[in-house]
Amino acid sequence: MTVAAERTRLSDVAQRAGVSLATASKALNGTGRMTTETRQRVQHAASELGFRPNTHARALIAQRSFTVGLLTNDSYGRFSMPVMSGVSEALVSKGVSVFMCGVENDPELGRIHLDAMLDKQVDGIIATGKRGDRQLPAELAELPIPVVYAFSKGPDDAVTLMPDDAQGAREATEWLRRSGRRRLAHVTGPEGFAAAEVRAAAFREIAGPDAPVLFGDWSEAWGHEAAARLWDGGNGPDGIFCGNDQIARGIIDALRERGVDVPGAVGVIGFDNWGVVVRATRPPMTSVDMNLAELGRQAGRLILALSSGEDVAPGIRHLPCSLVVRESCGGAGPDRMTA
Template sequence: MPTIYDVARAAGVSAATVSRVLNGQRTVDPDMVARVLTAVRELGYRPNAVARNLRRSRTTLWAVIISDIGNPFFTSMVRGIEDVAQQAGYSVVLCNSDEDPDKEETYVAAALSEQMAGVIISSSGSVKAARSLLDSPVPVVAVDRELPRGEVDTVVVDNEAGARTATEHLLAAGYRRIACITGPEGVSTADHRLAGYTAALPAEPLVIRTDFREQGGYDAMAALLSAAERPDAVFVANNLMTVGALRCLADRGVDVPGEMGLVGFDEIPWADLVRPSLTTVAQPTYELGRMAARLLVDRIATPAAKPATVVLPAELRPRQSSTRP
């Protein structure tokens, strides 16, 4: 079995340098980091996790707590996290809170009791879970959604600007009674996207809050269609609810975009394959994850630094569902 000294010889560096690289320290020259990681892969070296954890009083694992593993939005984001984690010598444990605050609290408690090296969380809105993280010494980064009532390193998309652009796009296309289907109150993505929609709308807002799930989008769309004055367009604040809204419109025989314009937040892999193709507000999902992981590496290295907030832009991708004949 290869040792740290074998890796050092193969990379042409000292054993101390190998140790710094594997511990995720950023003071090592990038060329040396590349040589060490190459030697680790070629030799099949595996650090002694037990000994290293005893030295650190912490594991080399990150807990990544996401709000819905069934949502394809998170696939690329988690890939970005994992790529950076692997380069820094960490492994990722994926936890699915399933938009359930109780499950989120359970996973947070487990991450803290297992002395995880860090936590990246897309919060379902649990104030209790947020407080537990803020009161602990474990480094934390919030991704996609802000952590309730807490100041931590955060990576989000400019949700308000993206929603405002989507609503303005529908207005420019000639739609006038535009509704919004958004998520639960207190979840930052739902609240900011609602704020962007409201800011762009010259008329009275028409809003339905639901649960960020496909069935929630279906039920919300059905309620809008049953209204005395139904809308002529709808902005839907996430991808799964957009799928549900589209399914409802198809079931009711409502023509899109003739009778109902539609814009969804989050890109969907098949958005340009369906007919009509689907207008979306796309997020840089991989970059969200990659940036969150980089912030966590920095936070582990410098625990006392001031928390940083990174806001990434969203991009409107106009297609047929919002283009009135």
């Protein structure tokens, strides 16, 4: 039975054609990469169901507003602000403005902000968040405009940018080895976080399968507790790679309280290169920088390309991290980048 035209939605077409919402949208808009057979199957399903694309959606594709929306659930701004900075840097010289909306973890708030962006006829949307293995609470799959995911999980057929956690973790662990450290340990956040598990696996590639890995919270308090565990019953490690800077700072403070010299007896490396933490730590902390501003710049360039009708291959693109060497593990004086 044919669904009445006024009640037919894109999701009905996608279900009839056996494709995702995003693929159905791209097939009907004449965008995206797919086989001719898939595009024709979607178009045939739309014809059978009497589906007619919204005229406003067509207008969004045909016109340019020279604005881009950025959606985030990172209300603190720890990760979204560097991304936003990079996006703006990439777009401002092209005459494109960026406005950011915080959606917290509220689907209703996500819908409100998304509707506002569509009303403003933005040329595209960049989705970013506070962790890369979770999607934002906003339905972005059916949109008639391009979406780029930056430090946020996207669907398989989307363009997604992520820092290369494994590469950053390997580089940190290799630096500890090259600094003469042999008894290595890794202290990180909760199991179940993709970043924590990827970094731990990369650490063990270099340190060995029996090297201790301690999972806990992303907090200084956990760093203190982890130090106590590592030093209970004897000598602890001489090199510690931490899953973030807050954990590393907690460990460094705990070692100072125990009278353990950093970096003389133990080298410590953090992850995130959060300026307010790494430079205030004593000694200043060596840390892995995820290069989120560069990730934002690339997201901005990609959203421009997509909104101009260029064909951009979907998939996850991992951008390299950089190790910033300071005094907590082998550095002295100005910050030194190793990659």
